[in-house]
Amino acid sequence: MVSVAVTGGGLTPVAQAADTPPDLKPLWKREVTPTTEVTGLGAKAERAAVSTGRKKNETQAETAEAEQQAAWPQSGTGRIAVSPADKTDPAEIGGLPVAVGTPQAAKSPVDGTVQLRVLGHRAATDAGVKGVLLSAQATEDAGSADISVDYGRFASAYGGGWAGRLGLVRLPECALTTPDRGGVPHHH
Numbered sequence: 001m002v003s004v005a006v007t008g009g010g011l012t013p014v015a016q017a018a019d020t021p022p023d024l025k026p027l028w029k030r031e032v033t034p035t036t037e038v039t040g041l042g043a044k045a046e047r048a049a050v051s052t053g054r055k056k057n058e059t060q061a062e063t064a065e066a067e068q069q070a071a072w073p074q075s076g077t078g079r080i081a082v083s084p085a086d087k088t089d090p091a092e093i094g095g096l097p098v099a100v101g102t103p104q105a106a107k108s109p110v111d112g113t114v115q116l117r118v119l120g121h122r123a124a125t126d127a128g129v130k131g132v133l134l135s136a137q138a139t140e141d142a143g144s145a146d147i148s149v150d151y152g153r154f155a156s157a158y159g160g161g162w163a164g165r166l167g168l169v170r171l172p173e174c175a176l177t178t179p180d181r182g183g184v185p186h187h188h
Helices: 043-071 121-126
Strands: 002-007 010-016 076-081 091-093 096-101 113-119 133-138 146-149
Touching (some): 076 091, 096 113, 133 146
Antiparallel strands (some): 002 010, 076 113, 113 133
């Protein structure tokens, strides 16, 4: 218990009782009594239930981790036709739905197809990326193109609300060859 004096500025502690009841003491100041194993009626069944519950939780955690890993795209390459901006049709590269479209205001849009390469989750992790790595290259004349990625399969890979913070970042080529060097990515 604490006695307080009310002043104009609010509550001011005046004194603390010398004998604080044991149940109000912080845990690290309480005396710990030795414990003994309970062997009474039902104790064995309760321990078995706790053990079963722990194993069930571990299995669920392993399943969740496996599902999370399966959500990431695998390595893959492919060509995708550049579509008009209003008619982009996604294609799957390594299990990642990607679409390439012509930007409406592009002065020199890419014509034809784009070679896309999707890297596996391990490559992204090695490069320090919490997401997906992919590269795109025009197969004919260079120009502008819009790339759309469907991230629905891994939208909650890093918890709720993570998908709302996703963005596209341009990384230098060395992010793949020497990912341990680090560096500042160029946002695009």
